[in-house]
Amino acid sequence: MTAPFTGIDFYQLDELLTEEERAVRDTVRDWVSRRFMPVIEQHNRAGTFPDHLIPEMAEMGLLGAPIQGYDCAGMNATAYGLILQELERGDSGLRSFASVQTSLCMWPIWTYGTEDQKQKWLPPMARGKKLGCFGLTEPDHGSNPGGMITRAKRKGGKWVLNGAKMWITNATVADIAVVWAKDDEDQIRGYLVEKGTPGFTSRETKNKWSLRASITGELIFSDCAIPEDCVFPDVKGLKGPLSCLTQARYGIAWGAIGAAMACYDSSVNYAKTRIQFDRPIGAFQLNQEKLAYMLTEITKGQCLCLRLAQLKDQKKLKPEQVSLAKRNNVEIALNIARLARDLHGANGIIDEYPVIRHMMNLESVKTYEGTHDIHTLVLGQAATGLAAYT
Amino acid sequence: MNIVVCVKRVPDSSARIKVGADNRTIDPAGVEYVLNPYDEFAVEEALKIKEKAGAGEVTILALGGPESAETIRKGLAMGADKGIHLKEGTTGRDFIATAQAIAAELKGRPLDLLLFGNKAIDDDGTQVAAMVATLLGLPFVGVITKLELNGRTATAHRPVEGGVEVVEVALPASFSAQKGLNEPRFASLKGIMAAKKKPLEEKPAAAGEPRMELVKLDNPPARPAPRIVGTGKDAVPALMKLLREEAKVI
Structure with missing residues (x-):
C-alpha cells in the first residue's frame, strides 16, 4: 500500500490558518483516510455511494x-472549504454529496426559506436523516438554465409542476428536492417537493464513467401538486438558483485542489519508488517537470482558495471571482490527474492507485456547476463588460 | 466519577524523522505532531465511561512545551471537559521526572480513574504510567483491551501470550490502554469549536529528580542492499544458512 496521505503545503499556508481550521482539516483528512479510502474503490466499481458513512458525516457536522x-x-468559509478539499481528496463523488446537501439544498432553504421550512428541513438534513437534491438543469437546458420549460401553475390553492430535470446528484435517494420552475408570470421560483408526492418520480442515470460513487438521476414531474407554502416566498428570477451555484462552485474550487493533491501525492510516492534503468523514475527530468507543474499549480490554487475564503467571510465575494477559481482549479486538477495517470505508466489505469478515478471524476467536475467554457465567458464579460451570451 | 487522562504530543507515525543538530532531539521542521494514538484510546475510554455513567468529569493532562496545549485541545474536541497543561521548556526530561511532576499535580485531586496510553509512539518508553500510579499509590493494570466498571470495582482484560488475563481492582485505579480497547471517535466540528472555550489550566511542571540522561539519538543503520541467493527450491539451503548465521533470525 502507499504511504498515508499527509497533504501539501509548499507555501506554509498552514501558518495562515487558525488552530481550529487546522484541527477541522486534520480531522476530516483522518476520517477520509480511515473510513472512506478503504471502501471507495469497491463503491466506484459497483457504482454506489457508501451510504453507511452518512451518519458518521452527520455526527461530525459535515452536512x-x-x-x-x-x-x-x-x-467559517475557510473551514468549510478545507472540509470539501479533504472530502474530494477522497473522491469527487463524496464532495458532491456534501456540496449538494449543504450548498444546493440546505443553503437555499436557509437563505430563501420561511421559518417553517427551515425548522422542518434543516435539523434533519444536518443529522443526515433527510437527504436533498437540487433540480435546475433540464435535458435541453444546461448552460442556459433561463430557458427552462418546467412549469409551476397555481391551481386550487396548490402548485402543479410539470417538466423534467436531468443530471441531478442524489435524485433517487433524496427526500426533498429544491426544484426551480417558471410560474404563471414566467418567473423562475424555487419549490420544495417531497419524495413520494404523487406525480413526482425519479430515475437513476446508469453507466456513467465518471463520478461512479455518486448517485445521479432525473426528476420527472407530471401534474405534481404540492402545497402552496412549498415555495420560497421572495426570491424570483435566475438569481435564486445562481446564488446557490455560487455557494457550490466556491466549494468545488477547494474540492478540486483536494483531488489534485491526491494525484500529486500518489505521483510523488510512485516516482520515488518505481525503478527503471536502475533509478527511481522521479530522478528523470521529464517526470520532475510533471511534478513541478503539479506542485506549482496546487500551490497557486491553494492561494486562490484562501483569498476567496477571506472575501466570502467578509461578504465581498463576487460571482465572477468564484468563476475564476472554479474554472482554474478544476482545469489544473484535471491536467494534474492526466499527468499523474501518465507518470504512473500502465499502473495509472488500474484502481490500485487513485489517479484514474480522479481523472474520470474531474471530467464531470469540469462540466457541472457551470462548464469551463461558461466560466470563461463570465470572465470575458468581467474583463470587457460585453456579454458573449444573453 | 473523576477521570484523568494523561496524554503526550508525539510526531505523526508517518513523519520522516531527522535527528536534530544537538543529536539529542528530533528536528521538528516539517514534522506533524499528533495526540499519541494510544492516548487516544485512553481518551475514548474515559468519554465512554462518563457517557455510560451519565455524569462525571474527564480531564486531559499533558506535560510539555507550549504546543502541548493544542494536543490537550484535541482531547477536549473529542468531548473531554477540561485540561491541565504542565508547562516546561524545550529540554526533555526522563521518565521518572515526568512521572514525579504528574504525580505532584494529581496528588490530593479527586480521582477515580487515571488512564494512560500503553506507550508513546515517539520513545516507546512504557514507563510513565506505572511510575505515576506507583507514586500515587494506585493499583495499576497495564496494556488493557477491555475495561468494565461495576460500582467501585473495575475489571480489566489484558492480552497475554496465548490468552487473556482478567484483573479486578478497586477504584481509584490506573490503567494503560492498548490497541483494541475501543475505536476512538472523530472530533465533531462543534466539538472542535467548543474546545477553545473549555477550561485549560496552565502551570509550570514541578521539578523532578531525573535519574537518566539521554546521551544521543541516532538513525538506524542503513539497510544493506538486497541479495538474491538463487531461485527455486535449490536456493532454500543457502537462504536458510544465511537466515541462521548472518541475519540470525531463525
Whole structure:
C-alpha cells in the first residue's frame, strides 16, 4: 500500500490558518483516510455511494457545516472549504454529496426559506436523516438554465409542476428536492417537493464513467401538486438558483485542489519508488517537470482558495471571482490527474492507485456547476463588460 | 466519577524523522505532531465511561512545551471537559521526572480513574504510567483491551501470550490502554469549536529528580542492499544458512 496521505503545503499556508481550521482539516483528512479510502474503490466499481458513512458525516457536522443555527456547526468559509478539499481528496463523488446537501439544498432553504421550512428541513438534513437534491438543469437546458420549460401553475390553492430535470446528484435517494420552475408570470421560483408526492418520480442515470460513487438521476414531474407554502416566498428570477451555484462552485474550487493533491501525492510516492534503468523514475527530468507543474499549480490554487475564503467571510465575494477559481482549479486538477495517470505508466489505469478515478471524476467536475467554457465567458464579460451570451 | 487522562504530543507515525543538530532531539521542521494514538484510546475510554455513567468529569493532562496545549485541545474536541497543561521548556526530561511532576499535580485531586496510553509512539518508553500510579499509590493494570466498571470495582482484560488475563481492582485505579480497547471517535466540528472555550489550566511542571540522561539519538543503520541467493527450491539451503548465521533470525 502507499504511504498515508499527509497533504501539501509548499507555501506554509498552514501558518495562515487558525488552530481550529487546522484541527477541522486534520480531522476530516483522518476520517477520509480511515473510513472512506478503504471502501471507495469497491463503491466506484459497483457504482454506489457508501451510504453507511452518512451518519458518521452527520455526527461530525459535515452536512450543512457553514450554516448558523438549526443544529448546524456554523463554520467559517475557510473551514468549510478545507472540509470539501479533504472530502474530494477522497473522491469527487463524496464532495458532491456534501456540496449538494449543504450548498444546493440546505443553503437555499436557509437563505430563501420561511421559518417553517427551515425548522422542518434543516435539523434533519444536518443529522443526515433527510437527504436533498437540487433540480435546475433540464435535458435541453444546461448552460442556459433561463430557458427552462418546467412549469409551476397555481391551481386550487396548490402548485402543479410539470417538466423534467436531468443530471441531478442524489435524485433517487433524496427526500426533498429544491426544484426551480417558471410560474404563471414566467418567473423562475424555487419549490420544495417531497419524495413520494404523487406525480413526482425519479430515475437513476446508469453507466456513467465518471463520478461512479455518486448517485445521479432525473426528476420527472407530471401534474405534481404540492402545497402552496412549498415555495420560497421572495426570491424570483435566475438569481435564486445562481446564488446557490455560487455557494457550490466556491466549494468545488477547494474540492478540486483536494483531488489534485491526491494525484500529486500518489505521483510523488510512485516516482520515488518505481525503478527503471536502475533509478527511481522521479530522478528523470521529464517526470520532475510533471511534478513541478503539479506542485506549482496546487500551490497557486491553494492561494486562490484562501483569498476567496477571506472575501466570502467578509461578504465581498463576487460571482465572477468564484468563476475564476472554479474554472482554474478544476482545469489544473484535471491536467494534474492526466499527468499523474501518465507518470504512473500502465499502473495509472488500474484502481490500485487513485489517479484514474480522479481523472474520470474531474471530467464531470469540469462540466457541472457551470462548464469551463461558461466560466470563461463570465470572465470575458468581467474583463470587457460585453456579454458573449444573453 | 473523576477521570484523568494523561496524554503526550508525539510526531505523526508517518513523519520522516531527522535527528536534530544537538543529536539529542528530533528536528521538528516539517514534522506533524499528533495526540499519541494510544492516548487516544485512553481518551475514548474515559468519554465512554462518563457517557455510560451519565455524569462525571474527564480531564486531559499533558506535560510539555507550549504546543502541548493544542494536543490537550484535541482531547477536549473529542468531548473531554477540561485540561491541565504542565508547562516546561524545550529540554526533555526522563521518565521518572515526568512521572514525579504528574504525580505532584494529581496528588490530593479527586480521582477515580487515571488512564494512560500503553506507550508513546515517539520513545516507546512504557514507563510513565506505572511510575505515576506507583507514586500515587494506585493499583495499576497495564496494556488493557477491555475495561468494565461495576460500582467501585473495575475489571480489566489484558492480552497475554496465548490468552487473556482478567484483573479486578478497586477504584481509584490506573490503567494503560492498548490497541483494541475501543475505536476512538472523530472530533465533531462543534466539538472542535467548543474546545477553545473549555477550561485549560496552565502551570509550570514541578521539578523532578531525573535519574537518566539521554546521551544521543541516532538513525538506524542503513539497510544493506538486497541479495538474491538463487531461485527455486535449490536456493532454500543457502537462504536458510544465511537466515541462521548472518541475519540470525531463525
